[in-house]
Amino acid sequence: ELGAKNIVPTNKEPDYQKIYDQIADVLEDNDWDDGSWGPVFVRLAWHAAGTYDKNTKTGGSNGATMRFSPESDHGANAGLKAAREKLESIKKKNPEISYSDLWSLAAGGPKIPWIPGRKDDEAAACTPDGRLPDASKGSSHLRDIFYRMGFDDREIVVLAGAHALGRCHPDRSGFDGPWTSSPTMFTNGFYQELLGKKWVEKKWKGPKQFVDKETGELMMLPADLSLIQDKAFKPHVEKYAKDEELFFKDFAAVFHKLEELGVPRTGDEKVYYFKTKD
Ligand code: DDH
Known part of the structure; x- marks a missing residue:
């Protein structure tokens, strides 16, 4: 039988709904805090994106440079290593998704529009310390x-x-x-x-x-x-x-705007909305 299913795509687009579902499956693993990985995944995505500087056009969710020192050691990012490690199992199952897309996707909700296409960068692209808010200030x-x-x-x-x-x-x-x-x-x-x-x-x-x-x-x-x-x-x-x-x-x-800061776009990208399981 010949048909579309016999054609092996060469540049396979990841199945984002499937990855979203896999993230949903680990979210409620009862081995973290109040019984959900959700909050710390949201914080990981926010700290990856919130480094953006509109004047120099540096930082933002593109790059996932928090994988590297010095950004991983910035005081504001304390505790986020556990979230990055937890998401490693999803990355292993889906090597075609970038870390920067994965972290962003892990913070998603059914109502938040999401666009893939972030590319991981190198340690040299780490942003300087001090770009995230200081909780002791006003x-x-x-x-x-x-x-x-x-x-x-x-x-x-x-x-x-x-x-x-x-x-x-x-x-x-x-x-x-x-x-x-x-x-x-x-x-x-x-x-x-x-x-x-x-x-x-x-x-x-x-x-x-x-x-x-x-x-x-x-x-x-x-x-x-x-x-x-x-x-x-x-x-x-x-x-x-x-x-x-x-x-x-x-x-x-x-939140969608935050996730898009500094990500190169043409305007023709497909926008995803994910279905929750229930
Ligand atoms: Fe936050 N945040 N945040 N935050 N944040 C902390 C935890 C969480 C500030 C400081 C802290 C945002 C804005 C600010 C989440 C999401 C977002 C913690 C505690 C501090 C401190 C960390 C810890 O001890 O584990 C400050 C200051 C600001 C600000 O000035 C505006 C924003 C914009 C977001 C977002 O997601 C859009 C979440 C979720 C957490 C809970 C993490 C967890 O592990 O639980």
Whole structure:
């Protein structure tokens, strides 16, 4: 029988939905934190992309230079080695996908448009330390960092909503605790907690951070609190706390923009939306 299935393609395009499903399968491996690899995969993709500098057009998710020292050893990237190693099993099964596409794909959700085509680069393309935000600082620092990537105030607030996910670890950043009580679920809870709780300085020997006065179980970084101390940021926090659908819609668009920073495109690329298993 002759037919399309007998033709072996020479330049095989990876089956991204299949790879997405394989990532989904390891996501809930119950050997990490709160029972999901999701948060640390999101953080890996964000730290790979957030090095972008629009003026020099360096950094960004293209390249996956965090595989190499010195970028792998930058303080901000502490703890991300585990995420990179976890994704190695997927890379082994699918050697045709680049690390930079794989890391970006691992942070994807069903509503986030995704475009493949990132190419891995060499250690020489590592970005200098200091391009990612410093959690101990406030709004003017956040503007310096995120304006350099090409984001505006609203986009800074949208991206910060990712802190609904995951937690801080004393052995990684030095900070401690989750932002919400459902750290494996993507919600607008970060904004609701930020506005709804009374935040007091944590009494401890660690770096300055805040805990909710009532239970002491949830946390905020100084950089997080600056989002309600700053007059231009706060209205966006209020808007996303009220409207989760709007947050999901805006987050998908702005996270996609983050993942595209510095990636060469012609404009003709196919845009993928992935199906979840359930
Ligand atoms: Fe973040 N983040 N982040 N963050 N982040 C930490 C954890 C996670 C800052 C500091 C920290 C974004 C923005 C900022 C996630 C996603 C995103 C930790 C704790 C610190 C510190 C690390 C550890 O100890 O393990 C600061 C400062 C900013 C800022 O100023 C805006 C953005 C934009 C994102 C994004 O994804 C779009 C996620 C997810 C985590 C949880 C990781 C985990 O292991 O759990």
